[in-house]
Amino acid sequence: MKSIMILIILVIIGILAFNYFNAGPVTEEEKELEAWEQDFDSAWKQMRQAERTMALSGADTSTDMDNVIMQVERIKENLTQFIDRLKDEKLLKKARALEERINKFLRQNY
Numbered sequence: 001m002k003s004i005m006i007l008i009i010l011v012i013i014g015i016l017a018f019n020y021f022n023a024g025p026v027t028e029e030e031k032e033l034e035a036w037e038q039d040f041d042s043a044w045k046q047m048r049q050a051e052r053t054m055a056l057s058g059a060d061t062s063t064d065m066d067n068v069i070m071q072v073e074r075i076k077e078n079l080t081q082f083i084d085r086l087k088d089e090k091l092l093k094k095a096r097a098l099e100e101r102i103n104k105f106l107r108q109n110y
Contacts (some may be wrong), residue, residue, distance in 0.1 A: 029082075029091055036079050037098055043071045044105060069109055076102045 047068045050061040079099055086092045 032082060033091060033095055036075055039075050040098065040102060043068050047109065072102060072105060
């Protein structure tokens with residue numbers, strides 16, 4: 001029983017050490033990009049909710065949809081400025097992918 005407990009503790013310590021050394025530092029740029037992604041995902045969900053509400057109840061949700069579109073346009077504008085100052089290729093690729101998702105969203109909802 002004692003050896004099983006020691007083994008479990010060693011496995012937990014190994015997993016924590018692995019995660020600590022492989023996670024790497026999280027930069028301010030990574031945090032900022034994550035925030036833009038979360039903002040866009042939230043806006044996307046709000047748009048889908050407005051569409052469902054309109055489809056199910058027939059309520060006029062055009063104001064909600066317009067607000068979401070304005071929010072996404074602000075996110076795009078800020079993301080474009082963010083992309084212009086990015087140096088890290090990995091983050092740049094991720095930011096461009098988000099930019100494409102935003103452009104697709106705007107094309108579909110205008």
